Structure formats: C-alpha cells, structure tokens
Amino acid sequence: MNEVQISNLMQQQNNLLAQQNNLLQQLIDKKRAKISPAGLLDGEQILVNDLFRDEIRDGYLVTAHKKRLWNILLNILVEIDRICKKHNIRYFAYGGTLLGAVRHKGFIPWDDDMDISMLRPDYEKFKSVVKQEIKDCYFVDAWHDYKLETQEKVLPDKSFQQLVKRNQRLAHPTWWPFWPIIKIKDTRTAFILYGDRPHVNQGMYVDVFPFDPVPPLSDEVNKKIYENLRLMMLAITNSLALRKKLKENDALTVDNMLLKDFFRLPHRKKAIAFDTYALKNFSSPDFVGQVRGHAIAKRKASYALKNFRETVYLPFEKIEIPAPIEYENCLTSQYGDWHKIVIFNSHTKNYSADFSYKKYFEQIKPIPLLRK
Numbered sequence: 001m002n003e004v005q006i007s008n009l010m011q012q013q014n015n016l017l018a019q020q021n022n023l024l025q026q027l028i029d030k031k032r033a034k035i036s037p038a039g040l041l042d043g044e045q046i047l048v049n050d051l052f053r054d055e056i057r058d059g060y061l062v063t064a065h066k067k068r069l070w071n072i073l074l075n076i077l078v079e080i081d082r083i084c085k086k087h088n089i090r091y092f093a094y095g096g097t098l099l100g101a102v103r104h105k106g107f108i109p110w111d112d113d114m115d116i117s118m119l120r121p122d123y124e125k126f127k128s129v130v131k132q133e134i135k136d137c138y139f140v141d142a143w144h145d146y147k148l149e150t151q152e153k154v155l156p157d158k159s160f161q162q163l164v165k166r167n168q169r170l171a172h173p174t175w176w177p178f179w180p181i182i183k184i185k186d187t188r189t190a191f192i193l194y195g196d197r198p199h200v201n202q203g204m205y206v207d208v209f210p211f212d213p214v215p216p217l218s219d220e221v222n223k224k225i226y227e228n229l230r231l232m233m234l235a236i237t238n239s240l241a242l243r244k245k246l247k248e249n250d251a252l253t254v255d256n257m258l259l260k261d262f263f264r265l266p267h268r269k270k271a272i273a274f275d276t277y278a279l280k281n282f283s284s285p286d287f288v289g290q291v292r293g294h295a296i297a298k299r300k301a302s303y304a305l306k307n308f309r310e311t312v313y314l315p316f317e318k319i320e321i322p323a324p325i326e327y328e329n330c331l332t333s334q335y336g337d338w339h340k341i342v343i344f345n346s347h348t349k350n351y352s353a354d355f356s357y358k359k360y361f362e363q364i365k366p367i368p369l370l371r372k
Contacts, residue, residue, distance in 0.1 A: 041188055041353065043137070047074040047318045048106075058341065060109035068353040069191075069204060070107050073114045074317060076138065076184050076206045080116070083133045089122045090311060093323045094209060097316075099331055099338055106317040112191075112346045114206045119308060120282040123210035124275065127182060134184070139201050141183040143176070144271035162200050164267075178237050178267075179292035180275060182208040190357040192350035198361035204351065212278045213285035214294050214302050222285040226294075232274045233295040235263050301334040 040046070048071045054063050084091055093101050094117035100108040118126060131140050141162070149166040164177065185191075185203035192202050212229060213222045234242045243263070262270065278291075287302040294300045307326035314323050324330050331338040352360070 041072070041075075041137075041186075043135075044071065044075050045078065047071055047078070049318060057109040058104070060343070062109050066112070069112055069351055070317070072186050072189055072204045072353050073206055074319065076186060076204070077114060077116070077321065078319070079135055079138060080184060080206060080208070083130060084126065086133070087125060087129050089118070089126050090308075091116045091118045091122065091126075091208070091322060092308065092311070093314070093316070093321050093327075095334065097321070098323055098327060099335065101314040101316045101321055101323060102327060102331060103338065105315045110343050110346060112348070112351070115209065116206065117209045117211050119288065120210050120212050120278050123182075123208065124279045126208065127275075130182070130184070137186060137188055139185040139187045139203060141177075141185050141201055141205065143179065143181055144268055144275065146177045146267060146271075148267045165197075168194075168196065177271075179233070179290075179296075180210050180212075180271070180278075184208065188353075188356050190350070190352045190355060190360045191348060192357060192360060193348055195364075202357035202360075204353070209290055210275075210278065211288035211303070212282065212291050214287055214289040214291060214300075216287060216302065218286050222283070225281045225285075226291070229274065229278060229291045230295045231259060232262060232270070232277070233291050235259065236267070236270050236274065237296050299334075303330050303333050 048067050051067050051071055052064050053067075054061065056062070080091070083089070092098070093115075095115040096108055096111050097114045097116065100106055100111060127142065134140060146162050146164055148164050148169055162177075168175075183205040185201055185205040187201065187203050189204040190202060191204040194200060194202065213226045215223075215226065217223045217226060231242065242259075262273065265273065285305060288305055288308075289300075289302045290297075294302075303324075304326070307324045307329050310325040311322045312325050312327070313320040314327070350360070
C-alpha cells in the first residue's frame with residue numbers, strides 16, 4: 001500500500017469518525033430535550049455541569065431548576081466578559097461569587113445571583129459602552145435610568161427606562177434603585193423580587209458594583225471625598241436625619257446650600273451627579289468598597305486597593321472567572337472566617353428560565369405593597 005492509498009484510507013476513517021460524532025451529538029441533544037422539554041434559550045451555552053440533573057453539593061440539594069438559573073447567570077457573565085475584554089475593562093468576582101469560586105469552585109449551593117465589582121474608572125467606562133455593546137436579549141438596568149413618581153409624570157417616557165411609584169418610594173427608601181449599581185438582566189427569564197412592580201424588568205441578573213474610597217482613609221483629600229459621597233448617598237436615600245441637619249443649618253463637611261441644591265435634583269440627576277463626582281475624584285485611595293454599605297447599610301466592608309493590583313483567574317463551574325490577586329484578604333475583610341459554612345436565604349423562590357417576568361405578571365395578579 002503506497003502513501004497515497006494510506007492517506008486516502010486515513011481520510012475515510014476521519015470522515016467516519018466525524019459522522020459518528022455528529023450522530024452522537026444528535027442523540028445527546030434528543031436526550032437533553034426529553035429531560036428539559038423547554039430546552040435552552042437561543043444562544044445559551046451549557047456552563048454548569050450536569051445542567052439538567054439534581055445533585056447534592058456540600059450536603060445541600062441543588063435542583064436542576066436552580067442550575068438553570070445558574071446557567072443563565074453564567075451566560076450573562078460571559079457577555080459581560082466579552083464587552084470588558086473588547087474595551088480593556090477590569091472586573092472582579094465579588095461577594096458570594098468570589099466566595100463560591102474560592103471555596104466551592106463554582107456557585108455556593110444555596111446562592112441565586114452573581115456579583116462582580118469594578119474600580120470606579122472601569123465601572124464608568126463599562127457604563128459608557130454597555131448599552132451599545134450588549135446583545136438584544138439583555139437589559140441594562142442602571143440606577144441612573146429611573147424616575148420617581150413624586151418628581152415627574154406618572155407614565156414612563158423614552159428618556160427613562162423604569163418608574164418607581166410613590167408608595168414604593170415611601171415604604172422602602174433604601175431599596176433599589178437608590179444606590180450605585182448596574183444590573184445586567186436576561187429579559188427572557190423571570191426572577192421576581194417585587195410582586196408589586198409588574199412594570200419593572202425582573203429578569204435574572206448579574207450585579208455590577210462600583211468601588212469608591214471608603215474608610216479607613218489616611219489622607220485628608222480622600223477622607224473629604226468619601227464624606228461628600230456619603231452625604232450624597234444619604235440625600236439620595238431621603239435620610240430624615242440629614243434633612244433635619246440642613247433644616248437646623250448644622251455645620252456639615254460640605255457647603256449646606258450645595259447639599260440643599262442636590263436634594264432638589266430629580267433622582268436621575270442625583271445619580272449622575274454622584275457617579276460623576278466619584279469618577280472625577282478617584283485617586284488611589286487606601287481602601288475601596290461600596291459607599292452605600294458604609295453610609296446606610298449594616299455591612300461596612302473595606303478592601304485594600306493593593307488587593308486589586310493584578311487579576312487571577314479561578315475555576316467556576318465550567319469556566320474561569322477573574323478575581324483580585326489577594327482574594328483571600330478580600331474574603332476575610334467581608335466575611336471574617338470565610339471557611340465556615342453559613343447558609344443564607346435566597347433572594348426569591350419565584351424564578352424561571354422557561355418564561356419571562358412579563359408572562360409571569362400576565363398570569364399572576366400583582367401583590368399589593370404592604371406599608372410598614
């Protein structure tokens with residue numbers, strides 16, 4: 001047998017192998033369709049092992065239903081990653097997502113969302129490109145794209161994406177969208193957090209948090225920057241204590257008249273002013289974190305800026321995700337003994353990858369908001 005004949009025979013064998021692989025893939029697809037009649041969403045990649053099977057992780061039952069949620073979140077993250085790589089934007093796994101990557105090499109078994117963080121300059125760069133870059137099936141839910149019923153017309157218009165009604169605002173002044181964040185949501189899914197807000201996009205989402213200067217800060221400039229951000233945050237969340245100080249003309253660290261002018265701005269302009277000030281004054285602080293956490297929330301985690309000097313990649317389900325090089329320091333700052341297993345409550349039990357939040361509200365009567 002000469003070389004030409006050997007080559008032809010090898011080519012025939014390769015063709016047969018390719019046909020066998022194709023048939024095997026078809027069988028796998030048919031089996032998957034039987035296991036999950038709804039199938040995958042258009043363009044959805046399988047990024048979670050044994051996606052359509054229940055399993056026990058760390059003594060906790062993880063259902064196939066939960067895995068579908070995880071898979072949607074990872075697909076959103078892959079889209080965020082694509083945009084960030086294209087525009088040279090750094091981001092890091094944060095909170096429970098970082099803890100899951102380090103401790104579980106994937107999702108914490110009882111977790112139902114994903115969090116990433118960006119230093120303020122990267123966050124603003126991401127904010128400037130994401131709406132033009134994001135795929136049509138995703139929605140950019142940004143805190144600066146809301147309007148309040150108390151300040152403008154009741155019905156949403158083209159300039160604003162969503163509306164917060166007066167009773168919702170009064171009952172929960174520190175709820176979303178009253179802090180700096182962007183949520184990237186899959187509009188084809190349902191993740192129902194607010195039963196009284198059928199007009200608001202409630203798809204599954206990945207949170208994108210900006211990191212700004214937070215205590216402890218050694219230099220006076222960054223101390224003043226943080227204090228100004230803190231007061232703006234309190235103004236946005238409608239703090240009665242801050243309004244009382246202004247009314248009594250108590251001395252604050254910023255000009256009282258400027259803060260009074262800030263109070264008068266519509267929510268959207270407040271949010272934009274906050275973000276603009278934070279970007280303009282970001283200059284290598286000792287520690288970074290969420291200003292909201294220090295201003296109005298119980299969690300006051302601070303992360304040394306040096307923790308983010310480089311990026312490392314950690315295994316997460318079937319992909320790898322970026323983390324700060326000193327990720328253990330970040331986890332200790334946020335959780336203390338992060339090796340200890342603590343089961344926390346999920347955000348909601350009402351979620352689905354098989355139908356959208358719009359279809360949910362078409363069949364479910366909105367739940368009236370309970371006033372405190």
